[in-house]
Every structure is written in C-alpha cells, then in structure tokens.
Amino acid sequence: MLANFAVNKKGHLTWGGADTVELAKEYGTPLYVIDEDMLRQRATDFQKAMKKYFPQGEVIYAGKALFCQALCDIVNELGLSLDVVSGGELYVALKSGYPPEKIYFHGNNKSLDELKMALNNNVGTIVVDNWFELNNLEELAKEMQKKPRIYLRIAPGIEAHTHVHIQTGQEDSKFGFTKDDALLAAKKASLSPNLDLKGLHCHVGSQIVNLESFTITAKVMSEIKAKIEREISKEIEELDLGGGLGIQYLPEDPYISPDEFVKAISLGLTDSNIKLRVEPGRYLIGQAGITLYTIGSKKEIPGLRTYVAVDGGMTDNPRVALYDAKYHAVLANKPQKEKTDLVSIAGKCCESGDMLVWDIMLPHIEPGDILAVFSTGAYNYSMASNYNLLPRPAMIFVRDGIPRMVVRRETYEDLLLRDIK
Numbered sequence: 001m002l003a004n005f006a007v008n009k010k011g012h013l014t015w016g017g018a019d020t021v022e023l024a025k026e027y028g029t030p031l032y033v034i035d036e037d038m039l040r041q042r043a044t045d046f047q048k049a050m051k052k053y054f055p056q057g058e059v060i061y062a063g064k065a066l067f068c069q070a071l072c073d074i075v076n077e078l079g080l081s082l083d084v085v086s087g088g089e090l091y092v093a094l095k096s097g098y099p100p101e102k103i104y105f106h107g108n109n110k111s112l113d114e115l116k117m118a119l120n121n122n123v124g125t126i127v128v129d130n131w132f133e134l135n136n137l138e139e140l141a142k143e144m145q146k147k148p149r150i151y152l153r154i155a156p157g158i159e160a161h162t163h164v165h166i167q168t169g170q171e172d173s174k175f176g177f178t179k180d181d182a183l184l185a186a187k188k189a190s191l192s193p194n195l196d197l198k199g200l201h202c203h204v205g206s207q208i209v210n211l212e213s214f215t216i217t218a219k220v221m222s223e224i225k226a227k228i229e230r231e232i233s234k235e236i237e238e239l240d241l242g243g244g245l246g247i248q249y250l251p252e253d254p255y256i257s258p259d260e261f262v263k264a265i266s267l268g269l270t271d272s273n274i275k276l277r278v279e280p281g282r283y284l285i286g287q288a289g290i291t292l293y294t295i296g297s298k299k300e301i302p303g304l305r306t307y308v309a310v311d312g313g314m315t316d317n318p319r320v321a322l323y324d325a326k327y328h329a330v331l332a333n334k335p336q337k338e339k340t341d342l343v344s345i346a347g348k349c350c351e352s353g354d355m356l357v358w359d360i361m362l363p364h365i366e367p368g369d370i371l372a373v374f375s376t377g378a379y380n381y382s383m384a385s386n387y388n389l390l391p392r393p394a395m396i397f398v399r400d401g402i403p404r405m406v407v408r409r410e411t412y413e414d415l416l417l418r419d420i421k
Helices: 020-027 036-053 069-077 087-096 112-120 131-144 179-191 212-232 258-268 319-323
Strands: 013-015 031-035 058-062 081-084 103-105 125-128 149-153 196-201 238-240 275-278 289-301 305-310 329-331 341-346 355-362 370-374 394-399 402-407
Touching: 013 020, 020 031, 020 289, 020 370, 020 394, 020 402, 031 036, 031 402, 036 058, 036 069, 036 258, 036 275, 036 394, 069 081, 069 087, 069 402, 081 087, 087 103, 087 112, 112 131, 125 131, 125 196, 131 179, 149 179, 179 196, 179 212, 196 212, 196 275, 212 238, 212 258, 258 275, 319 355, 329 355
Parallel strands: 031 394, 058 081, 058 275, 081 103, 103 125, 125 149, 149 196, 196 238, 238 275, 305 341
Antiparallel strands: 031 289, 289 305, 289 370, 329 370, 341 355, 394 402
C-alpha cells in the first residue's frame, strides 16, 4: 500500500497519474502533491466499514490533519462530517460553503469569540472539553438564546501505544474531563435549559496500530456512558471515539484496513445500533500525499555519513524534529535505478535537527534530482511554518492524472503582509 505509485515511459515516478518530475518543473519545489482518488477511496472504504458494523454510524474528517477550502469541498461531496479545532479552521470551513450543521467543534481552550462564532453560525455540535468552557458556553447560549448540541470530551484513562507526545486519552492529559468530573458535568449539562447534551467524546492518541487499544477504549467509554445514563436518567444518544488509526510511513509498517479498525471497536461496543462517530484524518489523507524536493548540496564525511540537502525541511515537515518520525523516499526522476548510495536527507534550515530522512539507500544522487517523500499528506502542510522566513510550499491535488493548484506558493511579498514599519 505504501508504494502505491507507477513509473511512466520516461522512467519518472507518477502520483495520481501525473508525472512528478513535470509537476516539479511546472509548480516548483518543495511541492505538496495529493492523490485525490486515493483520498476518495480511503474515505469510501471507511464509510462502508462503518455502515457494516454500525448502520447509524458517521465518519467525521479530522481537519487538523490537512485543511483547505478544496478539501472541505471534497469532504462535503463525499458525505463526511467535519471536525474543526479552532476559529481559523471553522472560518475556512464556513468560507468554503461547508454546511455548519455537519461541523463538530473541538479544542481544549476555545475563546469566547470562538464560541460566539460557533453559536452565530449554528455549528452542529460543540465538543466541550472542561468546566471553564462548559460554564462559558452555558452563559453565552442563554445570552444569545441558543441551545447548542454538545458532547463532553472525556479522558478515559487509557494510554495508547504510540509516541508520548500524541497520547491524549490518559488521565494525565490536558484534554477532557476526568471520569469523575464527566459525571458531574453531565449532570450540569442535562439540567441546563440552554444546553442539549447528545454525546460523549474521547480520543486516545494518534498513529495507533495496536487495534486492542480501540477495543479497550470502546469498552471503557461504553461503561462510562452507561454510568452517566443511570445517574442523570437520560439516554446519551451518540458516542464519538475519535480517530488515531495509524498509517504506513515505511514499507515495513503494517497496513490496517478501516474494516479491521471498526471491527475492533465493535468488539468493545455490544450495541450495533448506537450512533457511533469516528474521526479519521491522517488515515484518509496521510498516504494520499507526497512532497517533492529538489536536491542541492552534498556533504560526505568519510566513514561516518553523507548528507544530501533539499530545498525544504522542517518548515514544511516538522514531524521528524518533533516526533522522530520516519519516512520513505525515492528519487522521482530515477525511481527504478539501482540503489547505490547510503545518504541522510537534510533540510535547509539553520538547525542541526532539520532532517527529513536518516540513512536511506538511493540511486546515485546528483544536484537537481527530484526527491519524493511518501506519506506526507497529514500534519505537514497543516504544521508548516515560516522559520528562517522560508515561504510555505504550494499544494496540488491530482485526479485522473490532471493536477490543480489548491494552495499557491507563498512569495517573499507574502512574508511582509503583516509587517508594520
């Protein structure tokens, strides 16, 4: 599944049917390239799996993975709901024309302005993270004569098997009510004439490949739901178990299908009629994306390492520096040539930690070669920065071999737009 690409008659890597070397020439590098057909297929597979095990289930795209107006249009066309985590993401969704009633608004410290924005635009569901927000939302709803649908986010006390920085379901977490506080919060929300408590939410982490974590989460959340229902004498209609299903970054990484994921949840939830919600983001968009770079300088240290630098780095992909993330790459202009050189791919930022790939075998490298790094659709564009005042890359969607620009490349002039002299 990782190497889901082809090579054309020119001997060039193609992505989504498009020649990646020609894309690099036309649009420049670094360049994010998304295979739109792969995104659509993975979303469809997720929806089928959900309906198989939970006929009333719903798939919600987690926008934080990658977000732009063009993606909102695809998500809407596919019938997915949308998860946003900030006023900025909400603004982009609304400007794209995405239906507000299908939006789930997350975040552990929503401002009053963000909550007002959600209420003014009749956002479908607000996922309440803590007492501060619950109290603020209740007061605003009363003042604005609204009655928003809400979920309560719960930290169920589960430590998923993933990097510590992307574990989010353990008790020692900045996210969500503790199990004890969740019961009290549910009582308060259920008694409020200004709030409509519809569901419970949790998210135990990201890039999880141990399916048992999801079964345990489903079981624990089901028990919490039942306890709350007994205490408040009211049915909790919906249960949102978040996302977090891992993808393949390296060829040896396991492939897990949506069917396996939802089946694992079903083993922990005995009621197939429950209105289950899941929030895949990385899984839908991650492997659909590659990033193209142009090779520049080379530094050989005899007996130690050879560094090869590209025209991007931690500004367009900070995950290596943040999480020690691993990536697979090929030379797009010679993907089938014999791999003879052991090299490490460095970025161009003034940081020793600005690395993209450590110790990878590639064909003989020359300046001007095009490097393609796989599985960069999620948390690359969305986490990109202007460190060292590097302009952020353009992004291209490709469908049936036809590219279209959905985000233009930043210019030096763009870097001054907010400067005041």
